[in-house]
Amino acid sequence: MKRLYPMMAILLVGLFIYSGEQKAEGSESMNQPPRDTDGAKSWEQDPLVLEVVLQRSYMDGVVTEERMEETIWAMEDFWATYDGWEVINQSDNQIIFGKEMNELSPVIKKNGYFGVNDEGELTIFDGIPENQKAIQSFFYIDTDKLESRKSEELQKGIKINSKDQYLSLIKEYEQYSISNQ
Structure with missing residues (x-):
C-alpha cells in the first residue's frame, strides 16, 4: 500500500x-465545460x-x-x-x-517431474530427469538410505499431478535430506 x-x-x-x-473562474464558469490547464476540455485530453x-x-x-x-x-x-x-x-x-x-505454475502442471540431479539434490525438472532441464532444486538426498523402489522412481521421474502431491513428495523426501542427518 x-x-x-x-x-x-x-x-x-x-x-x-x-x-x-x-472556483477562481467565478460563477459564470459553471455553464462552461471543464478544461485542463492547457485549455483542452477534459474529454479531449x-x-x-x-x-x-x-x-x-x-x-x-x-x-x-x-x-x-x-x-x-x-x-x-x-x-x-x-x-x-x-x-x-x-x-x-x-x-x-x-x-x-498459491498454486503450481503452468509449466509444472503441464510437464513437471520430481527427480534427483547429478549432484544428488531433489529437483523439479521440465520433463523427465534424464533431459536435465532443472527448474528448482530443494535439498541433497542421502540416496543410500532410500528404498530401491523410491530411488528408481526418482531416477525415472515422478510426474507432478497436483499441488497436494507436490507438497506431499517434498515432505516425504525431506526425511532423506542430508541436512536432517
Whole structure:
C-alpha cells in the first residue's frame, strides 16, 4: 500500500488544482465545460499510456512475467483492474505489479517431474530427469538410505499431478535430506 501513495498524491494534487481553477473562474464558469490547464476540455485530453508488467510467483519457484500496454482513461478504473496486486516498481511509463500464487505454475502442471540431479539434490525438472532441464532444486538426498523402489522412481521421474502431491513428495523426501542427518 505504501507504494501507491506517490500516485495517489499526484491524483490529489491534480484534483486540488482543477477545483481551484474552477472556483477562481467565478460563477459564470459553471455553464462552461471543464478544461485542463492547457485549455483542452477534459474529454479531449490524451489518455495515459503505461507498460504494465504482471509478475506471478508460484509456490514451485517459477516466476512468470506478462507485459502489456495499457491505455488509462480513468485512474480509478485502472487501480480497480489490478486490485489484489502489489506495486513492485513504478516509473513515468511503466508499472510492475506482483502477486504470490498459491498454486503450481503452468509449466509444472503441464510437464513437471520430481527427480534427483547429478549432484544428488531433489529437483523439479521440465520433463523427465534424464533431459536435465532443472527448474528448482530443494535439498541433497542421502540416496543410500532410500528404498530401491523410491530411488528408481526418482531416477525415472515422478510426474507432478497436483499441488497436494507436490507438497506431499517434498515432505516425504525431506526425511532423506542430508541436512536432517
